[in-house]
Amino acid sequence: MSRSLQFFTPSRAPYLTLQKLPATSNTRFPVINFPAKKHSLTITKSLSSDLDAAPPQVLDSGNGQTGAAGVLSAESVVAVPSHAPSDSGAAAGIDVDSVTEAELKENGFRSTRRTKLICTIGPATCGFEQLEALAVGGMNVARINMCHGTREWHKMVIERVRRLNEEKGFAVAIMMDTEGSEIHMGDLGGAASAKAEDGEIWTFSVRAFGTPLPERTINVNYDGFAEDVKVGDELLVDGGMVRFEVIEKIGPDVKCRCTDPGLLLPRANLTFWRDGSLVRERNAMLPTISSKDWLDIDFGIAEGVDFIAISFVKSAEVINHLKSYIAARSRGSDIAVIAKIESIDSLKNLEEIILASDGAMVARGDLGAQIPLEQVPSAQQRIVQVCRQLNKPVIVASQLLDSMIEYPTPTRAEVADVSEAVRQRADALMLSGESAMGQYPEKALAVLRSVSVRIEKWWREEKRHEPMVLPDVGTSFADSISEEICISAAKMANNLEVDAIFVYTKTGHMASLLSRCRPDCPIFAFTTTTSVRRRLNLQWGLIPFRLGFSDDMESNLNKTFSLLKARGMIKSGDLVIAVSDMLQSIQVMNVP
Ligand SMILES: Nc1ncnc2c1ncn2[C@@H]1O[C@H](COP(=O)(O)OP(=O)(O)OP(=O)(O)O)[C@@H](O)[C@H]1O
Numbered sequence: 001m002s003r004s005l006q007f008f009t010p011s012r013a014p015y016l017t018l019q020k021l022p023a024t025s026n027t028r029f030p031v032i033n034f035p036a037k038k039h040s041l042t043i044t045k046s047l048s049s050d051l052d053a054a055p056p057q058v059l060d061s062g063n064g065q066t067g068a069a070g071v072l073s074a075e076s077v078v079a080v081p082s083h084a085p086s087d088s089g090a091a092a093g094i095d096v097d098s099v100t101e102a103e104l105k106e107n108g109f110r111s112t113r114r115t116k117l118i119c120t121i122g123p124a125t126c127g128f129e130q131l132e133a134l135a136v137g138g139m140n141v142a143r144i145n146m147c148h149g150t151r152e153w154h155k156m157v158i159e160r161v162r163r164l165n166e167e168k169g170f171a172v173a174i175m176m177d178t179e180g181s182e183i184h185m186g187d188l189g190g191a192a193s194a195k196a197e198d199g200e201i202w203t204f205s206v207r208a209f210g211t212p213l214p215e216r217t218i219n220v221n222y223d224g225f226a227e228d229v230k231v232g233d234e235l236l237v238d239g240g241m242v243r244f245e246v247i248e249k250i251g252p253d254v255k256c257r258c259t260d261p262g263l264l265l266p267r268a269n270l271t272f273w274r275d276g277s278l279v280r281e282r283n284a285m286l287p288t289i290s291s292k293d294w295l296d297i298d299f300g301i302a303e304g305v306d307f308i309a310i311s312f313v314k315s316a317e318v319i320n321h322l323k324s325y326i327a328a329r330s331r332g333s334d335i336a337v338i339a340k341i342e343s344i345d346s347l348k349n350l351e352e353i354i355l356a357s358d359g360a361m362v363a364r365g366d367l368g369a370q371i372p373l374e375q376v377p378s379a380q381q382r383i384v385q386v387c388r389q390l391n392k393p394v395i396v397a398s399q400l401l402d403s404m405i406e407y408p409t410p411t412r413a414e415v416a417d418v419s420e421a422v423r424q425r426a427d428a429l430m431l432s433g434e435s436a437m438g439q440y441p442e443k444a445l446a447v448l449r450s451v452s453v454r455i456e457k458w459w460r461e462e463k464r465h466e467p468m469v470l471p472d473v474g475t476s477f478a479d480s481i482s483e484e485i486c487i488s489a490a491k492m493a494n495n496l497e498v499d500a501i502f503v504y505t506k507t508g509h510m511a512s513l514l515s516r517c518r519p520d521c522p523i524f525a526f527t528t529t530t531s532v533r534r535r536l537n538l539q540w541g542l543i544p545f546r547l548g549f550s551d552d553m554e555s556n557l558n559k560t561f562s563l564l565k566a567r568g569m570i571k572s573g574d575l576v577i578a579v580s581d582m583l584q585s586i587q588v589m590n591v592p
Pocket residue numbers: 120121122123145147148149177265266267268311365366431432433434436437
C-alpha cells in the first residue's frame with residue numbers, strides 16, 4: 001500500500017495509534033522502502049503474521065547469557081560480570097559488552113552512556129585485574145603509547161586485553177599510538193621523573209650518554225637541536241609544564257636555566273620559542289612516520305590492533321600512504337587510522353587530513369605546545385565539528401583530569417572541561433597520565449563516566465538539538481540514500497521518542513551515519529564480525545552487538561527480538577526503529 005511522504009512529517013498524529021496498541025501486538029508498522037533499483041520512495045504498511053511463526057531462538061549454551069550479568073550504577077560498579085567468549089556461538093547467539101548490558105538493564109536505554117572512553121595503559125594499569133577494573137568501569141578502548149615501554153610490554157598488554165574480551169565478554173578495542181619524530185627528551189636514564197627547580201642550570205644534549213646520566217642532564221633525540229636553538233630561546237617541556245631559558249651553547253650541549261620549575265617526565269616533548277613564536281627550523285622536515293614508527297606499525301598490524309593513531313600528522317598524504325600500506329600488509333583486516341591533530345600544519349590542512357583518515361584525535365598536549373594555549377579551545381571546537389560533518393569519530397585527549405594523577409578528586413575546572421567536550425558531542429574522551437601512571441586510574445574513569453552521563457542527560461532534557469547541517473559525505477547515489485535514511489531515522493526517533501534505533505550493518509558504515517546524527521536514543525548496532533564490533537566501540541551512542549544475520553530483515557528482527565528479550569535487554573512494547581545496509585528501509589515497530 002503506497003502512501004504519501006507527508007505521512008512522515010514531524011507531526012506526531014499518525015503515530016499516536018502506534019503507542020496505544022497492546023504491547024503484545026505483533027502488528028508491524030509503516031515501512032519506508034527505498035528499493036535498490038527503482039530509487040523511488042514507496043511507503044508500505046504491512047501486516048505480517050509470520051512473526052508468530054518465528055521459531056524460538058536458541059541461545060548459546062553454557063555461557064550464562066541469560067543470567068544477571070552485573071550491576072553498574074552511575075556511581076559504582078557492584079558486581080563483575082562473567083560472560084561468554086566473544087568469538088563463540090555463531091549464528092544463533094548474540095554478543096554484547098557485558099557492562100553495557102548490565103547498564104541497560106539497570107538504568108534503561110535512555111541513561112546509557114553515549115560518550116566513549118579511552119584509557120592509556122601504563123605501569124599503573126597493565127595488570128590483568130587492573131585492566132579488568134577499567135573494562136568494568138567503562139573503558140571502551142585501551143591505548144598503548146609506543147613512546148613508552150618495550151614492544152614485549154605492549155604485546156603483553158594486548159594479550160591481556162584480548163583475554164579479557166574472550167573470557168569476560170568485553171569488546172575493548174586496542175589503539176596503538178605512534179611515537180612520531182618531533183623533538184623529545186630521552187628516557188631520563190630509567191628514572192620515573194626528575195624535578196627541575198627554579199634557577200637550576202640543566203644541560204640538554206644530543207650526545208649519547210651511558211646510564212646513569214650525569215646530574216641535571218637531559219638527552220635530546222633530535223640531532224639538529226644544538227645547531228637550531230639560539231641563546232635567549234625559551235625551551236618548553238610538555239608545552240610549558242616546565243620552562244627553561246637557553247643561556248649557553250657548548251658544542252652538542254645546550255645549557256639552560258630553569259625559569260618555571262616542575263616535574264620532568266621521561267620522553268617529554270620539547271619545543272623552543274623565539275620572540276613569542278614557535279621555532280620550526282629543520283625539525284619541520286622530520287618525517288611524520290619515523291623508521292621506528294614503521295617497525296611499530298608492522299608490530300601493530302601483526303598484533304591486529306583495531307586503531308593506529310598517527311602522531312604529528314602534517315598532511316593527508318601520509319595518511320593515504322599508511323592506509324595503502326596497511327591494506328597491502330593486512331589483507332582482510334581493517335585497522336582504522338586516526339590522525340592526531342597536534343601541530344600547526346595539521347590545523348592548516350585539517351579538512352583534507354580528516355577526510356583521508358578514519359577518525360581524529362584532538363591531542364591537546366602537544367597542540368598546546370605548538371599554538372598559544374588560549375587558541376586550543378577554539379581549535380578543539382573546530383576539529384570536533386569538522387569530524388562530525390565528515391562523519392569521522394573524534395577523540396578529545398590530554399589533561400582532562402590531570403590533577404587526578406595525584407589526587408582522588410578532580411578540580412572544578414577539570415569537570416567543566418570534560419563537560420564541555422561532552423557538550424560538544426565528541427565521540428570519545430581519553431585519559432593519559434591519569435590512567436597510565438596516576439594514583440587513581442579507576443576513579444578518574446568513574447569521573448569521566450558520571451560527568452558524561454550527566455551532561456548527556458542535561459542535553460536531552462533541554463532538547464538542545466543543534467541546528468547542524470550534515471552535508472553529503474558519500475560519493476554515489478546509494479550513499480546519499482543511506483545518509484538520508486539515517487538522518488530521517490534519527491529525526492523520527494527523536495520526534496517519536498523511540499526507545500532504540502536498531503541498525504544491521506556489515507561494515508559499520510550505516511551505524512556511523514546514525515551516530516553522526518546524535519539521536520536521543522541509543523543505537524543498537526548489529527554486525528557480523530568481532531573486529532567491526534570493536535571498532536564501533538569508539539563511536540558516540542553506538543552499542544555494538546555481534547550477531548549472525550541474513551539479508552532478510554524480517555527474520556533478523558525476529559531473531560534479535562527473541563534473543564534480546566531472552567536476556568532481558570528489551571521488552572514487549574518497546575518502540576524501535578530499524579534500518580539496515582542491506583535493505584534501504586526505515587521500519588518503526590513495537591517489540592512484539
Ligand atoms: N607504557 C608506558 N610505560 C611507562 N610509562 C608510561 C607508559 N605509557 C604512558 N606512560 C606515562 O604516562 C604519561 C602520560 O601518557 P601519555 O601516553 O598520554 O603521554 P605523552 O607521552 O604525553 O603522549 P604523546 O606522546 O602521545 O603526546 C607519560 O608521560 C609517561 O610518563
